[in-house]
Amino acid sequence: MTSNLSLRETARQAENRLIMLSALQALGIQQIKVRYGGKQNNCNYCHVSAHPFKQFSLLAEHQVTQYHGREGLASAPQEMSLLNALMTFALQWAELIHPNWTLGDGATGTMTIETTSRVFTLEHDVYITENLYYRLED
Helix, strand or coil, rough: CCCCHHHHHHHHHHHHHHHHHHHHCCCCCCCCEEEECCCCCCCCEEEEECCCHHHHHHHHHCCEECCCCCCCCCCEEEEEEECCCCCCHHHHHHHHHHHCCCCCCEEEEEEECCCCCEEEEEEEECCCCCCCCCCCCC
C-alpha cells in the first residue's frame, strides 16, 4: 500500500529494500522477520529473527548504507549494521503506512522478507479500546 506515500518516500523505500535484499542474499539468509510493538507513544520492542539462524550474527557485523528521514527532511545516506537497518526499515514502513501507530492502545506488527522470492510483507495490527457511555432519562 503506497497510495499515502510520496514518490520520494516510495523511491527511498525501494532503494533501501534493494540494498537490504542484496546484502541478505549475499549472506545466505533466506528469511527475515522483524516483530515490533508499542503503545502510549513508545515502541516497546523490535526483534529480528533470521533463517537460517546460524547466519543471524552476521546481521550485526555487515554494514549497509540506508536512506532514512521523513518527507521534507534531508535524507543523507547513513552507514549502519544490517541488523539496525532492518529494524529501522520495519518501523519506518509501519509509520509511513500507519502514522502515529504507537499512540493510544498501540499496535504490533511483523515485517517478513523472503529473499528467494524477493517479497517484503508487513502485517500490522492496531489496538483500539472503545469506551461507550449511555444514559437514558425519563
